[in-house]
Amino acid sequence: MRLSRRTASASLAVALVLTLAYEAVPHARVPADERESADERESADPFGAACRIRVNGSKVTAYCHNPYPETDRVSLHVECARWWDIDTDSSPVAAGPAQTVRLTGRCWKEVGEVWISHRRES
Secondary structure (H helix, E strand, O other), rough: OOOHHHHHHHHHHHHHHHHHHHHHHOOOOOOOOOOHHHHHHOOOOOOOOEEEEEEOOOOOEEEEEOOOOOOOEEEEEEEEEOOOOOOOOOOOEOOOEEEEEEEEEEOOOOOEEEEEEOOOOO
């Protein structure tokens, strides 16, 4: 009986740590405009807001902070899990230097996939 309680406690602890770790991980920065060559990207100034995405049921909230001097136009993309649910792409929002912006989206039911796209302001 003791072994099963320990196993259940350990399983619960692992599940909790994995859940908390997923929400706390910042998402990768995306390189600048795709039209640039690889050489231009390597020599270019750092670019791209750091974004944190949280999914709560069918609602999605993303906070993007731009630590760089160039404006980053960020968009939230939400792909819903159900085939009949409408996927959404937000309009680009300008995240200026040292600015944090909030983006929201939702599905009617479950959220399948969420990502942020970045674009330099022209």
